[in-house]
Amino acid sequence: METPDYPLNPQQLEAVKQTEGPLMIFAGAGSGKTRTLTYRFAHIIQSKRAHPTEILAVTFTNKAAREMRERIVSITRIRARRLFVSTFHAFCLWMLRSYGDKGGIDPKFSILDDGDTKRLMNTIFKEMSINSRFLTPRRALWEIQHAKAHGIPPENYTYGSYDLIGKRISEIYEAYERHLKTLNAMDFSDLLLNAYRLLMHSPGTLAHFRQAFRYVMVDEYQDTNFIQYQIIKQLAWEHRNLCVVGDDDQSIYSWRGANKENIRLFHEDFPEATVIKLEQNYRSTKTILHCASHLIRHNSTRTEKTLWTENDTGDPVVLYEAGDEEDEARWVIEKIQDLSASGFPWHSFAVFYRTNAQSRVFEERLIRSGIPYQIFGGFKFYDRKEIKDLLAYLKCLVNPGDELAVRRAVAAPSRGIGKGTLDQIKTFSITHNLPFLEAMGKISEDPAFKMRKRVRPFYDWLMEIRSLTAEMEISEILEKIVKESGYLTPYEGSSDPRAQSIIENVQELISAVANYEEEADSPSLEEFLDLVSLMTDTDTLNETSGKVTLMTLHSAKGLEFPVVFITGLEEGLFPHERSLVDEGKVDEERRLFYVGITRSQKRLFLSFCRERYQYGRASFRPRSRFLRELPEDILQGTPKRKSASLHGSHSPFASTKLSTGATAPPNTRSEAGNNGNDFKVGEQVIHPVFGRGIIKVRELGNTHPKLLIHFEGIGLKLIYPKFVELTRI
């Protein structure tokens, strides 16, 4: 059967038709890679080459998976009971839960999130009495995650040539693994690593999966790590129907073990592979595309790609030099309002930044302006304390070995069972080789332990709930836990908005559970907890939500928006200072910028700040080197602003046209002014430009105090007395 009239160009169609044998689709941003992969999946079904469940497609995020699944269903009109389109993590988790017993894995294992692993590592450091400036828990975790991404077990761990520190980390790694085992838990990297081990140690399982998935496809291939590649390689090794899709210029996750080298490995392992290039960009204007291509050429190690578009030239890229982050946010929101007035709906806009910490100012401004927005990254709903507390109860019910969950549940709310008691239970569980919760059970019946009187009621209550899990809905169980534990009691009737929000969040959790039960085929507590563990907030992003989107550049991968703002283009922030030590790392930052630029369909706005508050202190940084790497002819500075808005155009920081090819111009601000410390709220002053005004707010800031001044006939302005000559009346 031939392809129906899929809306694809000839190269895309070629990739779709080439269903047999290894295939690499290698192409630049916005060239329809994901679209091609989706149609390829559909085509394999429609041409009856395989049953829908015999095709595996791996995506980068759950959201991408969900979208691809929906597209496939709408193209093929199949009734999809279970399509294997998911992230690596979700797929590996599924393998482990359903076939883990073949590799000696207890399928009820818990998944530890970042906070859990951090806390675990802290206790390990205490146990091993490690207190070093060079070896922090954070650092050890980082090393271990890296080792795991490369499939290195503790005994083989080495750290460069620094034997001493390497040996220490290897010991920590070993202890960490031991703890995970007693907890019957895995961290995120374990999901991949243990799935790989399962395949390698259980020939029957490997054979089964090789047969089960006759076609394998991977999106965002450039950001797969070593273990992920080994997994797909193993699955596809015999039938060799492996299609990978990627763009080396968009590799932005090497810091968490992603390995661009996988592109080369693919060619080595599958030398017969066909390579198809896609060269037409369907997403962006000519200007934006030119900007992106010009930038990325500054990277030394990359494969040159042709990328062209039939789209319009479009508007110039706009650069704004902001005084500080408040001014930057002010400018962004002003632009959003302008464009909104000319017909762009709120969800056309995305504001990107390098670090999550930068989001706050934008949020505040958006709230004040009454613009609806959605923010991703940083703090997740499921990271909130009240949510984690309640989920801990549910985890105890599933995995009695999960000491972390039990400890958390016991302490929320506090019920007279403290650290001493819990440590005794811990010791008992080790000496008697029992899961933590069972040790608690034994102790609560043993008269030798005085504290049993306090432990018993809690334990019995938990067991009672556990005995009900079979017959009750999950949401009912959760409600029972909330009610009978008295979790909300301290917050009820409180007028504190914080308490109010805790109650609301708990209610939201209950409805989330109920919602899950309604949607799922065969809901289970275990599956719900899995979904929560793997959920990221980008998964809840909605492109037609009628809201402005705020996110980091990393989260923006794979998305597209009509109007994009890339903010904080300062040396040390973007590229981040942690990357400056290493040319390769700066290249990755540049790719990140490339990814950001290429998310944009119609308009692109860039900005940087002269001054930015970090950790509450001011820092001055020159504009990002990346700005000098953009083509100067399409870049347009925003003309110097004339008063009119709430927060001021501090005249010394007027925007300038970008000057390329030279180092950033020196800071032109005058140091002549008063440093502001001797102005008081309520004082009247005269400003050289705005005239007579009264000081409303004095913000002491560390180095550069700010004054909020109300000027007659003009309104409120933010003034830096250090840079302007203010005269007292």
Add this chain to the structure above:
DNA sequence: CCATCGACCCTTTTT
């Protein structure tokens, strides 16, 4: 045992 306060480290980026 637990609530509160202060010291300290922190910030890249996320499945």
Add this chain to the structure above:
DNA sequence: GGGTCGATGG
């Protein structure tokens, strides 16, 4: 500026 952890006193 903020969140986490440990010391301290109730």
